[in-house]
Amino acid sequence: MQPVLSEEAEVLVRFNEADPLGIVWHGNYIRYFEDGREAFGAKYRLRYLDIFAEGYTVPIVNVECNYKRPLRYGDRVLVETRYIPTEAAKIRFEYTLYNAATREVVCTGASVQVFLDKEADILQLTVPAFFAEWKKQWGVS
Amino acid sequence: MQPVLSEEAEVLVRFNEADPLGIVWHGNYIRYFEDGREAFGAKYRLRYLDIFAEGYTVPIVNVECNYKRPLRYGDRVLVETRYIPTEAAKIRFEYTLYNAATREVVCTGASVQVFLDKEADILQLTVPAFFAEWKKQWGVS
Amino acid sequence: MQPVLSEEAEVLVRFNEADPLGIVWHGNYIRYFEDGREAFGAKYRLRYLDIFAEGYTVPIVNVECNYKRPLRYGDRVLVETRYIPTEAAKIRFEYTLYNAATREVVCTGASVQVFLDKEADILQLTVPAFFAEWKKQWGVS
Amino acid sequence: MQPVLSEEAEVLVRFNEADPLGIVWHGNYIRYFEDGREAFGAKYRLRYLDIFAEGYTVPIVNVECNYKRPLRYGDRVLVETRYIPTEAAKIRFEYTLYNAATREVVCTGASVQVFLDKEADILQLTVPAFFAEWKKQWGVS
Numbered sequence: 001m002q003p004v005l006s007e008e009a010e011v012l013v014r015f016n017e018a019d020p021l022g023i024v025w026h027g028n029y030i031r032y033f034e035d036g037r038e039a040f041g042a043k044y045r046l047r048y049l050d051i052f053a054e055g056y057t058v059p060i061v062n063v064e065c066n067y068k069r070p071l072r073y074g075d076r077v078l079v080e081t082r083y084i085p086t087e088a089a090k091i092r093f094e095y096t097l098y099n100a101a102t103r104e105v106v107c108t109g110a111s112v113q114v115f116l117d118k119e120a121d122i123l124q125l126t127v128p129a130f131f132a133e134w135k136k137q138w139g140v141s
Numbered sequence: 142m143q144p145v146l147s148e149e150a151e152v153l154v155r156f157n158e159a160d161p162l163g164i165v166w167h168g169n170y171i172r173y174f175e176d177g178r179e180a181f182g183a184k185y186r187l188r189y190l191d192i193f194a195e196g197y198t199v200p201i202v203n204v205e206c207n208y209k210r211p212l213r214y215g216d217r218v219l220v221e222t223r224y225i226p227t228e229a230a231k232i233r234f235e236y237t238l239y240n241a242a243t244r245e246v247v248c249t250g251a252s253v254q255v256f257l258d259k260e261a262d263i264l265q266l267t268v269p270a271f272f273a274e275w276k277k278q279w280g281v282s
Numbered sequence: 283m284q285p286v287l288s289e290e291a292e293v294l295v296r297f298n299e300a301d302p303l304g305i306v307w308h309g310n311y312i313r314y315f316e317d318g319r320e321a322f323g324a325k326y327r328l329r330y331l332d333i334f335a336e337g338y339t340v341p342i343v344n345v346e347c348n349y350k351r352p353l354r355y356g357d358r359v360l361v362e363t364r365y366i367p368t369e370a371a372k373i374r375f376e377y378t379l380y381n382a383a384t385r386e387v388v389c390t391g392a393s394v395q396v397f398l399d400k401e402a403d404i405l406q407l408t409v410p411a412f413f414a415e416w417k418k419q420w421g422v423s
Numbered sequence: 424m425q426p427v428l429s430e431e432a433e434v435l436v437r438f439n440e441a442d443p444l445g446i447v448w449h450g451n452y453i454r455y456f457e458d459g460r461e462a463f464g465a466k467y468r469l470r471y472l473d474i475f476a477e478g479y480t481v482p483i484v485n486v487e488c489n490y491k492r493p494l495r496y497g498d499r500v501l502v503e504t505r506y507i508p509t510e511a512a513k514i515r516f517e518y519t520l521y522n523a524a525t526r527e528v529v530c531t532g533a534s535v536q537v538f539l540d541k542e543a544d545i546l547q548l549t550v551p552a553f554f555a556e557w558k559k560q561w562g563v564s
Contacts, residue, residue: 015330016316016448020441020496026201027171027439034168034298048297049356060167064205073443074331156471157307157457161300161355168298172439179438189438190497214302215472308483309453316450342449346487 002140005083009039010100013075023070029107030063033095036079037111040093044083044138054130058091058113065109069099076100085141089127090114143281146224150180151241154216164211170248171204174236177220178252181234185224185279195271199232199254206250210240217241226282230268231255284422287365291321292382295357305352311389312345315377318361319393322375326365326420336412340373340395347391351381358382367423371409372396425563428506432462433523436498446493452530453486456518459502460534463516467506467561477553481514481536488532492522499523508564512550513537 011032019025041047051058071077078100084092090112097107115124115131127135135141152173160166182188192199212218219241225233231253238248256265256272268276276282293314301307323329333340353359360382366374372394379389397406397413409417417423434455442448464470474481494500501523507515513535520530538547538554550558558564 014313014316015320016313016442016450018443019439020443020445021198021200022443023200025439026204027168027175030168030171031296031298034296038297047356057162059162059164059208059211061208062206063167065203067200067202070200074329155454155457156461157301157309157454159302160298161302161304163302166298172437175437175439188497215470303480303482305482308486309450309457312450312453339444341444341446341490341493343490344488345449347485349482349484352482 002085003138005040005044005138005140007036007040007043007081009036009079009081011035011077011079013071013073013077015073018071018073023072024075026065026067029065029067029097029109032077032079032097032107033063033065033081033093033109033111036081036095037093039079040081040083044134046134052118054128055118056124056128056130057116057118059116060111061090061114062112063109064111065107067107069104069106071097071099071106077106083140084110085135087141089124091131143226144279146181146185146279146281148177148181148184148222150177150220150222152176152218152220154212154214154218156214159212159214164213165216167206167208170206170208170238170250173218173220173238173248174204174206174222174234174250174252177222177236178234180220181222181224185275187275193259195269196259197265197269197271198257198259200257201252202231202255203253204250205252206248208248210245210247212238212240212247218247224281225251226276228282230265232272284367285420287322287326287420287422289318289322289325289363291318291361291363293317293359293361295353295355295359297355300353300355305354306357308347308349311347311349311379311391314359314361314379314389315345315347315363315375315391315393318363318377319375321361322363322365326416328416334400336410337400338406338410338412339398339400341398342393343372343396344394345391346393347389349389351386351388353379353381353388359388365422366392367417369423371406373413425508426561428463428467428561428563430459430463430466430504432459432502432504434458434500434502436494436496436500438496441494441496446495447498449488449490452488452490452520452532455500455502455520455530456486456488456504456516456532456534459504459518460516462502463504463506467557469557475541477551478541479547479551479553480539480541482539483534484513484537485535486532487534488530490530492527492529494520494522494529500529506563507533508558510564512547514554 078098219239360380501521
């Protein structure tokens with residue numbers, strides 16, 4: 001059985017992230033996912049900058065977002081980011097966003113990233129060595 | 142057989158929409174989807190403002206995005222927005238984004254919206270009368 | 283002599299805030315100013331939400347920004363926000379942004395806000411009572 | 424007497440550019456200025472991409488914005504961008520934004536850009552040859 005790698009980040013909803021209906025514009029949740037990934041990366045040494053340093057970029061190839069309850073300016077959001085093991089040359093994360101005050105789920109989502117060679121911009125069909133090492137270090141596949 | 146309701150909008154990729162890798166940041170495609178919906182709405186009289194005028198808001202409850210090829214600052218994007226018929230009290234759109242120069246598909250996606258009573262903020266479980274009328278007018282379910 | 287009211291907020295530069303040149307897009311500094319004002323408001327009870335609760339909105343009527351050095355993804359920014367006393371029915375803030383690592387000044391700026399009656403949307407030509415009280419409380423003009 | 428170089432661009436206010444007060448968030452005007460500069464650049468061959476091709480980047484070192492009247496979702500904005508001659512190794516633009524429907528001025532502003540060598544990232548203290556040529560071509564200083 002594998003350990004569950006996850007991290008929780010707290011994000012404060014900015015005034016400029018809410019729309020004329022007074023709620024966070026749905027596109028801004030994609031930023032919260034990125035904030036979550038970065039917090040995860042800070043904990044597990046998998047930030048964009050760590051990956052760049054290994055010679056790769058990890059563009060998003062799929063993202064999905066299910067909105068459950070609105071967020072408003074001034075709300076605090078807990079972004080839980082979970083690493084989902086996969087054998088493929090991909091990184092998959094799932095997200096659950098909570099209203100920090102009520103602990104209600106406000107959103108769930110997922111993203112998939114692939115590996116590109118940073119210089120040649122070539123899609124990697126096999127798991128890069130550094131990431132195989134990363135998985136081993138944290139005991140996940 | 143129902144007609145296919147669709148509209149194509151052209152969007153110019155802004156400098157400020159591209160990220161340090163020189164490509165459009167993935168979250169910005171959600172804006173392009175919205176641009177596409179608005180162009181669709183302008184053609185078929187289903188803009189946010191039209192819907193507000195009927196007493197409803199139509200928040201997004203699901204969005205997904207599949208990234209196929211990068212977009213860069215200066216590129217022109219064709220956003221094709223298609224109405225997908227459904228019996229539910231929802232609006233579903235599918236999107237195909239093309240690089241206007243190469244006609245290659247750069248992204249596909251979909252979104253689902255629900256109806257809320259604008260004043261009471263209550264989810265509508267049945268199709269609002271104005272939208273039933275809209276469907277009838279355009280010959281779709 | 284009046285006390286200097288100021289607050290310092292730390293902001294982490296997000297990947298999606300940097301542009302294709304690898305540096306923070308200049309328009310995003312306006313967000314950092316807003317983050318600074320909100321941190322100031324949290325300390326001195328002058329957040330947007332506090333002001334709304336008093337029946338006013340405080341739209342920005344002027345903003346200026348002088349860029350001294352670039353910021354990059356991953357940098358930490360210190361946003362120093364200072365209240366600048368004025369007799370007019372306005373709120374003036376000045377900002378100094380530092381690179382948290384090097385303590386170099388990366389940007390200076392200023393903003394001016396006016397008071398609008400929240401319901402009637404009418405510009406206030408005299409200082410609202412709640413703000414006169416706020417000034418008195420903190421010993422500033 | 425020099426000719427006045429200027430261009431007008433029309434921008435449609437997006438739903439996601441307006442804030443919880445229903446008006447365009449002030450930071451988004453900086454985008455409209457950039458849209459204006461790009462339209463100007465398209466007319467006079469001075470887009471970012473043109474300048475990059477000459478080996479330079481032109482970061483903004485100063486921007487200011489004076490807000491006169493609110494803009495709302497659905498409004499059309501005319502962005503007038505005027506080139507302001509200067510002897511310095513800088514590019515200065517002034518902007519006037521109009522509500523396209525009412526022709527009222529909604530905002531005025533200005534920006535200053537400097538020249539950096541694209542490779543070495545070095546500030547140019549004298550006007551680059553390509554830009555001296557550009558000025559000559561259009562009859563401005």
